[in-house]
Amino acid sequence: MVEGEAETRLLTNLRRGALEYCVLALLRRGESYGLDIAHALSADGVLITSEGTLYPLLSRLRTGGLVTTSWQESTSGPPRRYYQLTEQGEAALEAFERAWKPFRDAVDKTLDEART
Amino acid sequence: MNGTKARRVAAVERYIHDLAIALAGMPVDEREDVIAGVREHIEDSLAGIDDPAPEDVERVLTSLGDPAEIAADARGRTGSPGAAQRPELAAAPSTSPIGAASKSGPSSNAAAPSEGAPPLLAREWVPIATMGMFVLAVFATWFAGPGSGLGVLFWLGGLVALVASPLWTAAEKVIGTLWFGVGPIVAGVAAVVLGRINVPGPRIGPAVGPYRDYLAFGGWGWLAAGVFGLIVLVGTVGIMAWLVTAGSKRARRVAGG
Numbered sequence: 001m002v003e004g005e006a007e008t009r010l011l012t013n014l015r016r017g018a019l020e021y022c023v024l025a026l027l028r029r030g031e032s033y034g035l036d037i038a039h040a041l042s043a044d045g046v047l048i049t050s051e052g053t054l055y056p057l058l059s060r061l062r063t064g065g066l067v068t069t070s071w072q073e074s075t076s077g078p079p080r081r082y083y084q085l086t087e088q089g090e091a092a093l094e095a096f097e098r099a100w101k102p103f104r105d106a107v108d109k110t111l112d113e114a115r116t
Numbered sequence: 117m118n119g120t121k122a123r124r125v126a127a128v129e130r131y132i133h134d135l136a137i138a139l140a141g142m143p144v145d146e147r148e149d150v151i152a153g154v155r156e157h158i159e160d161s162l163a164g165i166d167d168p169a170p171e172d173v174e175r176v177l178t179s180l181g182d183p184a185e186i187a188a189d190a191r192g193r194t195g196s197p198g199a200a201q202r203p204e205l206a207a208a209p210s211t212s213p214i215g216a217a218s219k220s221g222p223s224s225n226a227a228a229p230s231e232g233a234p235p236l237l238a239r240e241w242v243p244i245a246t247m248g249m250f251v252l253a254v255f256a257t258w259f260a261g262p263g264s265g266l267g268v269l270f271w272l273g274g275l276v277a278l279v280a281s282p283l284w285t286a287a288e289k290v291i292g293t294l295w296f297g298v299g300p301i302v303a304g305v306a307a308v309v310l311g312r313i314n315v316p317g318p319r320i321g322p323a324v325g326p327y328r329d330y331l332a333f334g335g336w337g338w339l340a341a342g343v344f345g346l347i348v349l350v351g352t353v354g355i356m357a358w359l360v361t362a363g364s365k366r367a368r369r370v371a372g373g
Contacts, residue, residue, distance in 0.1 A: 016192065034153050035160040042179070050181020052135075055153035056190030059146045078159055081152075 008049075015047065020057055021096040022047055024066060027085040028093065031070075034058065034081065058083060066092055120170065127173050128158055130285070131183065137282050137366050138187035140235050150190070154180060184369050237281040243363030246281065247356045249274030250296050271300065283363040295355050303348070 019041075026032060026040055037058070038051040048054060061067045066089035074080045085093075132155060139147045161176040162168045180186070236242075249270045257267030278284065278292045 012189070012192070033160070034157050038157060050179075050185050050189075051157065052154055052180035052183070052186040053189040055150040055157070056146065056186065058153060059149035062149070063146065074160075074163075078156070078163070080160065081156060 011046070011049075018096075018100070019047060020061060020066075021093055021100070023054070023057060023061065024085060024089050024093040024096075027067060027083055027089070031082045031084040033072075033083070037083070061089070065089075120167070123170055124162075124168060124173050127170065127177065128155075131158075131177050131180075133285055134366065134369065135183040135186065137238060138183040138369065139190070140238050140282055142187075142190065146190075150186075154186075235282070237277065238283055238367060240364065240367040242277065242281050242283060242367060243360040246274050246277040246363075247360055249277065250352075250356070271296075278359075281363070283366045284359065285362075288359060288362060292355065292359055295351065299348075 022041060023037060026037055032040075034054065038048065038054050041048040041054065042051050058067070062069060062083075066086060067083045068086055069081050069083055071079045072082050132151060135154060136147070136151055139150060142150075157180065158173075158176055162172065165172050253267045253270035253274065255267075256264070256270055260266045275293065275297050278296070279289055284292065
């Protein structure tokens, strides 16, 4: 779990372009609330290491119109804010997917070829 | 049981407060959104636990991460070239009705910070300058006389900075305001009243310039005033050191994040 300083910075940079689309992708399965999204993203310790960094991201997605929010009663505590994917968010996610797959393949291919 | 609850609330409030400071300089609506989200995250995490222990709170706060790190991450997103690639995100805060409405809100009046820089009253020199104004207020009143208004000016300046700066918690502000704001008024009224009483005893009091009229009481009065003055001095130095230490620590965190 202990990461080097350089590795931490590297991960921060890699996450920067992709993390918001991971949030959008999670919401594709259905609406969700902050803690649930945070746990899903931090489970493997790669996408998010500090769960708090999710909230500036969610705020920007909301002001950008990619998600909307609604309050719903919770069985275990105070009402929760649920996030839903908007049509605009769905379109942004599809655009990301179109760009991401060739990008990922190109990086993998380059890394593999350089090794042999 | 109540003690643990109070400690739990205090730990959470300290975290939220540190987060609010670290996020200073962000658009107000985004900052409030983030704080509300984090607060809900904490409440949600603890709601499943029956009477959470301090360690449970600690664990939740640790998994959220250092407030400075959250702020640095959020700032990196706004300030990075990535923001330009996402015009729909970059343009949204300034054009949204929420953003426009909260521009005139009370929380945006501290300063108009440039992107990334801490607001004026969260800078590192603020704690020392604030306490310095109280010290200057005493010297100005002593040398220029209470009638000049110079001391009152420094005094009010210090109080405004103390109350308006985000570097101090509500509890620190209350204690600081009571000591430096209400204290001098009480002391001033007491001096005038005592001056009228003229306590009997040998008259060994020195001449004190413009205060002759107020501090005309006798020798025992001077002894009482000396003891009182010593308590005030020790208390003042202690509270000043405490507020400077606490404020500077948070200011460094803001600058570092």
